[in-house]
Amino acid sequence: xxxxxxxxxxxxCAVNMTFPVAMHAQETDxxxxxxxxxxxxxxxxxxxxxxxxxxxxxxxxxxxxxxxAIGAIPPGQSVIQGGSIPYRSxxxxxxxxxxASRRVEDPEAKCFMPGIPRATYMPQPFQIFQTDTDIMMxxxxxxxxxxxxxxxxxxxxxxxxxxxxxxHWDGDTLVVEVQGLNxxxxxxxxxxxxxxxxxxxxxxxxxxxxxxxxATIEDPAVFEEPWTISxxxxxxxxxxxxxxxxxxxxxxxxxMYDYLDKDNYFRNLGIDPDEVRNAQ
Amino acid sequence: xxxxxxLAASIIGxxxxxxxxxxxxxxxxxxxxxxxxxxxxxxxxxSTMVPLQRPESLGTKEFFTPDEYREQLRLEFEEEYGETQAxxxxxxxxxxxxxxxxxxxxxxxxxxxxxxxxDPPNGRYPALTEAALASREAYxxxxxxxxxxxxxxxxxxxxxxxxxxxxxxxxxxxxNSTYQFMQTEDFVIIQxxxxxxxxxxxxxxxxxxxxxxxxxxxxxxxHWEGDTLVVESTGYSxxxxxxxxxxxxxxxDARVTERFTRVDDETVEYxxxxxxxxxxxxxFSGSYPFQSIDGPMFEYACHEGNYGIENILSGKRVEEHxxxxxxxxxxx
Numbered sequence: 001x002x003x004x005x006x007x008x009x010x011x012x013c014a015v016n017m018t019f020p021v022a023m024h025a026q027e028t029d030x031x032x033x034x035x036x037x038x039x040x041x042x043x044x045x046x047x048x049x050x051x052x053x054x055x056x057x058x059x060x061x062x063x064x065x066x067x068x069a070i071g072a073i074p075p076g077q078s079v080i081q082g083g084s085i086p087y088r089s090x091x092x093x094x095x096x097x098x099x100a101s102r103r104v105e106d107p108e109a110k111c112f113m114p115g116i117p118r119a120t121y122m123p124q125p126f127q128i129f130q131t132d133t134d135i136m137m138x139x140x141x142x143x144x145x146x147x148x149x150x151x152x153x154x155x156x157x158x159x160x161x162x163x164x165x166x167x168h169w170d171g172d173t174l175v176v177e178v179q180g181l182n183x184x185x186x187x188x189x190x191x192x193x194x195x196x197x198x199x200x201x202x203x204x205x206x207x208x209x210x211x212x213x214x215a216t217i218e219d220p221a222v223f224e225e226p227w228t229i230s231x232x233x234x235x236x237x238x239x240x241x242x243x244x245x246x247x248x249x250x251x252x253x254x255x256m257y258d259y260l261d262k263d264n265y266f267r268n269l270g271i272d273p274d275e276v277r278n279a280q
Numbered sequence: 281x282x283x284x285x286x287l288a289a290s291i292i293g294x295x296x297x298x299x300x301x302x303x304x305x306x307x308x309x310x311x312x313x314x315x316x317x318x319x320x321x322x323x324x325x326x327s328t329m330v331p332l333q334r335p336e337s338l339g340t341k342e343f344f345t346p347d348e349y350r351e352q353l354r355l356e357f358e359e360e361y362g363e364t365q366a367x368x369x370x371x372x373x374x375x376x377x378x379x380x381x382x383x384x385x386x387x388x389x390x391x392x393x394x395x396x397x398x399d400p401p402n403g404r405y406p407a408l409t410e411a412a413l414a415s416r417e418a419y420x421x422x423x424x425x426x427x428x429x430x431x432x433x434x435x436x437x438x439x440x441x442x443x444x445x446x447x448x449x450x451x452x453x454x455x456n457s458t459y460q461f462m463q464t465e466d467f468v469i470i471q472x473x474x475x476x477x478x479x480x481x482x483x484x485x486x487x488x489x490x491x492x493x494x495x496x497x498x499x500x501x502x503h504w505e506g507d508t509l510v511v512e513s514t515g516y517s518x519x520x521x522x523x524x525x526x527x528x529x530x531x532x533d534a535r536v537t538e539r540f541t542r543v544d545d546e547t548v549e550y551x552x553x554x555x556x557x558x559x560x561x562x563x564f565s566g567s568y569p570f571q572s573i574d575g576p577m578f579e580y581a582c583h584e585g586n587y588g589i590e591n592i593l594s595g596k597r598v599e600e601h602x603x604x605x606x607x608x609x610x611x612x
Contacts, residue, residue, distance in 0.1 A: 034314065041464060112584045113476075127480065129464050131321055132314050136462050136469060138478045145471060145478050147460070147576070160579035182584075240491045243480060245517075247496060249440045249583040250432065257431040260593035262600070269601070276604045 030205040033130065038172050038205045040128050043236040043243065046121040046213075049076020051108075053189040054229060055084050063103040073188075079121075079229045085191060086224040098190025104255045107185050111248035113144040113161035115184035116199050117215035117229065125236050127243050135167060135174070140243045148176050156180020159195055174203040186217075193219045209235045308544055310507060315465045318507045318542050323577055324570035326450065326550070327386045327457035329356045332523055332566070334395030334403030341394055342403070349392045386457070389571040396451070399565040405524075406562035412528040419527025428596040431589050435526065436519065438592070440583035442496050443474050444521040448513045448536045449552035449566065451523055458577045459570065461548075468502055468509060475582045481511055488514045494532055496520055509540040522554075531558040546572045 031039040049057055056078045062071035078084065087095060098105060108114065114122055124140040135148040148167040156164030156179050163181035167174060178199040185192045197219035204212040211233040218226040258264055266273045311319040329352065334341075344352055395403035408416070426433050437443045445451040450459070453474060462469040470479040477497060485503035492499035492515035499515035513536045520530045534556035541549045548570040555563040605611075 041466070113579075113581060129462055129467060129469055131462050131464055133321070134462070136471075138469070138480065143475075143477055145476055147462075149576075157576075158578060161581050161584060162579060242482075244493060245495050245497075247441050249586075252583075253431040253439070257589055257593065260590065260597060261430040262428070262597070265597050266601075266604075271601075271604060276600050278607075 029207045031208055037130070037169055038174075039130065040174065040203060040205055040211060041130050043125045043127045043241050044211065044233045045123075045125040045236055046231055046233055048079060048121065048231055049074060050079045050121040050229065050231060051118065051123055051187055052076065054078065054080055054187050054191055055189070057189075079231050081228045081230060086227055088222060088224055091192075091222040095190045095192065098185065098192060100190075102188060102190055106188055106190070108141075108188060109252065110256060111142055111252040112184070113142050114139070115161055115181050115193075116146075116163050116165070116178045117201060117217070118184065118186055119144055119162070120201075120213060120215070120233070121231065124246060125241070125243060138243060140246050142246060142248055148174075163199070170202075172205060174201075176201040176203070192222070193217060194221045196221045203233075206232070209237070310542060311545075313463055313465075317463065317465075317504060318509070319463070320461045320468070320509065320540060320542050320548055321463045322461060323573050323575040324459045324461060324548060325387050325457045325573045326389060326452040326459065326568060326570050327455075328389050328391055328396075328452045328568060329353060330391050330393050330396055330452075330568065332396045332451060333405060334397065336402075336404070338394050338403070340401045340403075342398055342401075344392045344394060346392065353388075386455070387571060387573050389569050391568055393568065396566040396568050397564055398567060400562065406560050406564050408525075408528060409557075409559060409561055412525075412559045416525070416527035423527075428593070431593065434589060434592065436521070438586075438588060440475055440586050442477070442520065444523045444526070446472055446474070446477055446497060446520075447522075447552075448479070448498060448500065448511070448538055449554060450538075450550070451566075452568065456580060458573065460575070460577045468511075471577065473577055473580050476580050488512050494518065498530075498534070498536065505539075507541065511538040511540070512536070513538070525559075528559055530554075531556055534559070540570075 033039045052073050053076070057073060057076045059075040060073040062073050064071045103109065108118075108122075113119075119126065119137075119139045119141065122139065122141040126137055126139040129136040129138070134150050136145065137148065138145045144162055146162040146165050148165040150167050153166040154164075159180050159182050161182050161184065163178040165176050165178050167176040169175070178201065179197075181193070181195060181197055181199070183192065183194045197217060200216040200218075202212075202214040204214075206212050212230065213233045214228055214230040216226050216228045217223070259268070262276070263273045266276050313319050313321070397403045397405065400406055422433075431439060443453065445453045450470075450472070456473045458473040460471040460473075462471070466483055468481045468483060470481070471477070472479070479497055479500055481500045481502040483502050483504070486501045488499045488501045490501075494515055494517045496517045496519070498513040498520070500511050500513040502509055502511040504510070514533055516530045516532050516534055518529060518532045521528075522530060534554065536555070537553045539549075539551040541551075543549050549567065550570055551565065551567040553563055553565040554560070
């Protein structure tokens with residue numbers, strides 16, 4: 001831990017000292033659209049442990065032991081600036097409950113749209129489309145999608161899973177303010193926010209091949225103060241890379257509806273399903 | 281009823297007066313993107329009273345006269361309002377009035393066609409192949425015997441996987457008929473309100489069979505032919521249905537050609553041809569307009585709010601349990 005702190009201080013200084021140089025390098029290192037804004041069109045993906053746990057994670061047996069090591073939780077370092085999430089105490093209890101029921105209650109297990117920022121660091125790619133006006137982000141997981149309104153900003157007219165996104169360029173950084181989100185989980189460990197959350201995202205191109213992503217999460221119902229995650233996002237470089245279908249509701253039917261399966265339902269009542277068939 | 285008739289009348293008036301802008305035609309200039317492609321970005325509806333297949337009584341009559349069209353709309357509105365009468369099944373299912381699901385509350389595209397399909401000339405689906413008929417028969421038998429047993433035996437739309445109208449070809453639905461078109465130099469993106477599906481169409485003019493793995497909405501590749509966007513699709517999942525044809529899904533190698541042409545500020549003309557020899561004995565074509573509407577498009581979270589599956593299955597379980605109790609003389 002001590003080492004990591006020192007490392008953090010080192011990076012902090014290094015970033016500050018080299019900032020003007022870095023900015024200069026950026027100007028030539030990534031493509032721009034004709035209107036001068038950075039060209040961040042393309043397919044992107046994170047490469048980290050954030051979807052398992054935003055905080056530090058030690059390797060651990062997974063929620064479904066029958067999957068063997070395939071279902072195990074891999075280790076990874078926290079993506080949170082400062083290391084951990086500043087939960088209010090009662091919210092921390094809720095996080096623990098979430099963790100205990102994660103096999104069936106994680107919205108990812110149920111194939112619910114992942115919300116923001118989780119959509120960004122799902123272990124599946126997403127694609128950015130910069131049109132003449134608004135920006136669209138399409139996510140492979142659950143076919144989630146959102147429009148980022150670049151000029152016609154407004155408050156969310158209604159809550160939704162992917163929220164309402166108002167965007168603008170701050171220099172070469174795309175800043176997106178997201179509100180109107182349904183309550184959702186942030187990872188497979190049960191970290192969560194409620195419908196009073198607002199998320200401020202920052203997408204900064206660092207080269208033609210990677211973006212620096214930051215998201216500040218503010219939700220006074222759950223957190224003592226705003227907190228920020230950051231991570232690189234990498235361009236998918238495979239020739240012909242594209243998003244494919246991941247229509248996952250059918251993969252979630254067993255955990256969601258199996259108790260209503262005719263055979264299961266009557267066996268659970270101690271009734272032979274065949275007897276029910278004959279009674280019809 | 282009086283109020284609804286008035287509303288219907290005013291809508292018919294609106295529809296007819298905002299039709300193909302004849303007067304503007306001379307001066308209208310096709311709007312373009314910053315890189316010069318025809319601009320089709322925006323929000324569109326294909327809500328319509330025009331059926332996919334023409335009523336057989338109309339024979340080869342492809343269009344209504346304006347008077348006939350007006351009368352047709354009046355009848356359709358009247359029929360829809362009939363469904364909202366208290367005590368009818370339709371009224372219990374969807375209270376059209378309360379949730380603005382009635383077409384009279386919607387923007388209805390201006391279209392005097394008697395059917396969306398115009399080729400074959402009778403405006404109807406061509407004949408199915410033997411294989412498709414057999415497959416549909418097997419599906420119907422399975423549905424009859426097993427549809428209540430478990431979630432995966434329900435229809436794909438009930439399970440929030442796909443709607444039969446998503447295509448391609450895109451066909452009108454009864455409600456939530458909003459489409460968001462987005463454009464970059466390299467892609468046209470079509471977002472369908474139901475079920476928040478996104479078709480990402482690369483504009484490289486490539487072959488849609490290239491590097492494709494089967495997809496629910498097929499693999500689409502597009503190019504601009506003059507001012508018309510031409511999209512070729514194939515590589516379907518083998519589970520994608522067309523309306524009225526459950527059990528005989530589009531085959532993986534079905535070929536669909538779509539053409540999108542912006543003809544005025546309000547309208548993108550849409551034309552499609554379906555060629556799927558293992559399902560249909562002939563190819564067929566259809567056409568209808570997309571009409572411009574105000575955004576935004578709201579998120580259609582189908583699966584996340586899918587109380588239907590649980591209610592259908594739990595209702596059936598209670599019914600079966602009651603029958604079993606009666607059979608075994610259990611009274612409480």
